Amino acid sequence: GDSVTQMEGPVTLSEEAFLTINCTYTATGYPSLFWYVQYPGEGLQLLLKATKADDKGSNKGFEATYRKETTSFHLEKGSVQVSDSAVYFCALAGSRLTFGEGTQLTVNP
Amino acid sequence: EAGVAQSPRYKIIEKRQSVAFWCNPISGHATLYWYQQILGQGPKLLIQFQNNGVVDDSQLPKDRFSAERLKGVDSTLKIQPAKLEDSAVYLCASTPGGFDYGYTFGSGTRLTVV
Numbered sequence: 232g233d234s235v236t237q238m239e240g241p242v243t244l245s246e247e248a249f250l251t252i253n254c255t256y257t258a259t260g261y262p263s264l265f266w267y268v269q270y271p272g273e274g275l276q277l278l279l280k281a282t283k284a285d286d287k288g289s290n291k292g293f294e295a296t297y298r299k300e301t302t303s304f305h306l307e308k309g310s311v312q313v314s315d316s317a318v319y320f321c322a323l324a325g326s327r328l329t330f331g332e333g334t335q336l337t338v339n340p
Numbered sequence: 341e342a343g344v345a346q347s348p349r350y351k352i353i354e355k356r357q358s359v360a361f362w363c364n365p366i367s368g369h370a371t372l373y374w375y376q377q378i379l380g381q382g383p384k385l386l387i388q389f390q391n392n393g394v395v396d397d398s399q400l401p402k403d404r405f406s407a408e409r410l411k412g413v414d415s416t417l418k419i420q421p422a423k424l425e426d427s428a429v430y431l432c433a434s435t436p437g438g439f440d441y442g443y444t445f446g447s448g449t450r451l452t453v454v
Contacts, residue, residue, distance in 0.1 A: 237380075265442070273408055274431060275383070276346075277442035325370060327396060328373070330382030 237331035252306040254321035263324040264304040349397035358420035365434030375431040
């Protein structure tokens with residue numbers, strides 16, 4: 232069945248550091264891929280998405296590229312801010328929307 | 341546009357009691373989902389509705405969980421009787437169509453079973 236594997240957290244960075252959160256998936260076909268963010272005490276928010284191979288999703292300085300050859304969708308940001316502290320979930324849309332376990336990011340000033 | 345509304349925001353019950361959660365999706369969204377998010381884990385789909393019909397309930401523990409979506413709008417999720425392992429955040433989401441649309445999630449109901 233479909234599955235999503237995210238890098239284990241938590242991840243702690245200093246402000247303005249470069250961020251990478253790894254995500255790989257297993258699925259039949261070519262599902263759409265998503266990154267969701269969950270700020271403390273809030274619901275999940277769609278951060279970005281990509282619907283086909285080589286697509287790049289981007290939003291709020293975050294980027295992720297749909298890599299079919301490596302079945303990956305890694306999330307990157309060039310310079311993180313304290314306000315980016317949250318839990319990030321990678322997800323794929325197969326027969327259902329399947330989420331990874333989430334990666335807790337803490338950015339210190 | 342109003343978001344997905346859920347209530348209550350928090351609920352504490354004793355094991356073996358019953359509890360119900362309510363969700364009002366975004367107006368016009370045909371598809372509604374209930375997810376269970378256990379602390380430290382990703383959300384897991386419990387049930388998917390398309391209008392007022394069930395599309396996928398394969399991961400719903402039907403011996404204790406039930407859900408309905410009358411008139412294809414609001415939805416309720418019920419647990420009876422609750423177990424300690426049901427402690428989680430229950431998220432409702434809606435989309436106008438299929439999987440490729442970004443889901444809009446509600447803030448969730450945090451259930452604690454003691």
